[in-house]
Amino acid sequence: MRSLFVLQRRTVAQLAHFQPPKHVKNEAVKAFGKADQLDWDLLKSELFSLSDTATKVPLVIGDKEFYDRDLAKQTNPGNHQQVIAEYALANEKDVKSAIEAAQSAKKDWINASFDDRAAIFYKAADLISTKYRYRILAATMLGQGKNVYQAEIDAVAELADFLRFNVKYAHQLYNTQPPESTDGVWNRVEYRPLEGFVYAVTPFNFTAIAGNLVGAPALMGNTVVWKPSQYAILSNYTLMQIFKEAGLPDGVINFIPGDPVKITSGVLSDPNFNALHFTGSTKVFGDLWANIANNTASGKYKDFPRIVGETGGKNFHLVDKSANIQHSVLSTIRGAFEYQGQKCSATSRLYVDAKVWPEFKKQLVEKTNDIVPTNTSATNGLHQFMGPVIHENSYKKLSTAIDQIEVDPELTLLAGGLHNDSEGYFVKPTVVETKNATHPFMSTEFFGPLLTVYVYEDLDQVLQQIDSTTKYGLTGSVFASDRKIIRKVQEQLRYSAGNFYINDKSTGAVVGQQPFGGSRMSGTNDKAGSASILSRFVTPRAIKENFYEISDYKYPSNYQ
Known part of the structure; x- marks a missing residue:
């Protein structure tokens, strides 16, 4: 069945070159004002549902979910006696399994047409802004201590914007081709996914950032090992479920909460590690950079890993x-x-x-x-x-x-x-x-x-x-x-x-309007919310095809 699916995707890719919707626009932010009673009622229903009992959160590795591991609890920071999620903790074997699942899924995912990949993330954005809007809002409010407006601009609007605008920017990147070819030659550039897998380390403070850190490399044909923040488990697992419902194939993104030191040690010791996509503290990012550099210098990796990170600010x-x-x-x-x-x-x-x-x-x-x-x-x-x-x-x-x-x-x-x-x-x-x-x-x-x-x-x-x-x-x-x-x-x-x-506050960058990122010790400034960051998760191949045949190895200058 899998081979037939791959064949169908290749056939579609050969029949036409599709254009993504031209009028991608920012998701409207609901105001949750006094008159918006229906919005409040739907939100309260989800808050009550998620508060009623702790959500059981598994590891998601390949096509399997694992609940039978050591468990940890996520609590409501506004009421630290309220447990909102009990989640499985990945062990060393799970980390290896997640890497193997990512590598196995890569074989099909790399050959999926861009149209198929784009459709999955478009679908996820629509699920976020409709069917799951109030659930992911409630999960973000309960687990990460946001008020409704802050959750709305994060877990719905910005998250949907990342997924939709990334498709637009990816299409632009793929269409960046050599402007010149001499007679009898066709020059073109293929934007290959990275050869290994991507390690995404996501923060607690923005559900949207978590979605972008895993979604952006996956859109470009990469597979991902995802270590979510222990303080954002509920919203991040909700997002993982949305990706699955949107049609994301098994193993493209593997969800493994757990001890960050143990998970990172296992990931960075694998020769197929090819990129770090990180948001968090400057200290942790610096330590990861040093670890990756040392492993690179010792010849552990197949490739020079990409390091993409956004850290702190003052x-x-x-x-x-x-x-x-x-x-x-x-x-x-x-x-x-x-x-x-x-x-x-x-x-x-x-x-x-x-x-x-x-x-x-x-x-x-x-x-x-x-x-x-x-x-x-x-x-x-x-x-x-x-x-x-x-x-x-x-x-x-x-x-x-x-x-x-x-x-x-x-x-x-x-x-x-x-x-x-x-x-x-x-x-x-x-x-x-x-x-x-x-x-x-x-x-x-x-x-x-x-x-x-x-x-x-x-x-x-x-x-x-x-x-x-x-x-x-x-x-x-x-x-x-x-x-x-x-x-x-x-x-x-x-x-x-x-x-x-x-004449505006220092916060609130909007995808598609202000690409976000800083340099110095604030990160690599690869500008989330733009085509720039997507370019870090591809490795271009220039292809030259010649249509003329030569009849002599000498050039005119070789003759008197």
């Missing part, structure tokens, strides 16, 4: 005296405290011109103090702006830093400063001012709702400090109405941010 807002103060304040609150500051692009450094600081401070403190973190997946918290931080380690890191403010003479607490973990991991949005532009709070990534402010008088000096204070280069914003200031900041901070915003 992202800035710069507010000039010509800025609209209210807009700048509200944008900063959104940038710093949406999803509890747990976005790699979240605003965590704020530089404000001294001339407007008094009014800016007044509005910032007033608005920040209005925010109360709540269990956003509970009935009484569904409408709240902020939820819990993701886990105990994050809570401890943030609470320790916040407690240091009181005893640090270079820091002044302006708002927040409270935290409580008795029921969930709740941290009040906190704003602190420093007189030291190079204070550790201006360079340390806390990955939470902690914003540090520096009030400046000399723009040239503060631009130098913004550029040099941290090792990151992910996102940043300037707020100003003076075009000379905007131009100056944009040019002098050219390498300080891979995504630079003018």
Whole structure:
């Protein structure tokens, strides 16, 4: 049956060259306003369903699901007594099996037509935006502590956008062909999948990122071993089920939760490892890079592995005296405290011109103090702006830093400063001012709702400090109405941010509009949401076909 399926796909590919739908557009974000009662009812139904009993999550390797392994639990970070999933943990044998399944599936998947592969991911996007919309919303809210709007823009809109726009970008890449051929010659380029398998290590904070990290290489004909975050198991398994329902063949993506060190050790020791697709901490990414480099130097791999990663950020807002103060304040609150500051692009450094600081401070403190973190997946918290931080380690890191403010003479607490973990991991949005532009709070990534402010008088000096204070280069914003200031900041901070915003917050890149990624220690800047990242998961072959025949080995210049 399998051989017949492969034959049918090849036949279709020979009959026509198909064009993907021309009008791919961003998935509309549901507002979940007061009038949207049906949306609320459907969401609540899924929340109750997923809260009623813990979901049993297996390993998914090839055509099999494995439940009979050591188990771990995923809890609701807003109510850490609530277990929402019990999931199987992959052992060393499972890692090997996942690699074998990926290699076996590659034999057919590499020969599947692009049209077949594209149709699967188009179907998955439609399932996400229709049949499974409220389920994946609920899973993301319960497991990752998002409010409904943050879950909607992530687990539905951005996820569907990645899957659809990737097809558009892949088609563009495949159509990038040599512009010239001499008479009697046809030049063309084949964009082959990588020869080995791809290892995808996905984060807790965006369900969409998880989908893109596994979906992008798979679309290009690769097979994937997927290690999901232990704090996003429920939503990620839901996504795996959606891929299967959409028609993804067995073994193309293999889902193996478990100990990250053990799984990674098994994956990176395999000679067929060919690419890392990673989102997570800078430290972990650096360690993986070193491990891969050492293995490459020792000749372990068949190929030089591709390393694609997006890591951390210490992202800035710069507010000039010509800025609209209210807009700048509200944008900063959104940038710093949406999803509890747990976005790699979240605003965590704020530089404000001294001339407007008094009014800016007044509005910032007033608005920040209005925010109360709540269990956003509970009935009484569904409408709240902020939820819990993701886990105990994050809570401890943030609470320790916040407690240091009181005893640090270079820091002044302006708002927040409270935290409580008795029921969930709740941290009040906190704003602190420093007189030291190079204070550790201006360079340390806390990955939470902690914003540090520096009030400046000399723009040239503060631009130098913004550029040099941290090792990151992910996102940043300037707020100003003076075009000379905007131009100056944009040019002098050219390498300080891979995504630079003018009069907008440092978060919220949209697939198809702002390709996302940063350099320096923020990652490889391969720009998710663009054709650029897809090019990392193919290995082109130039093909020259000659139609003329020669009659002599000599050239005219060889004769007198």
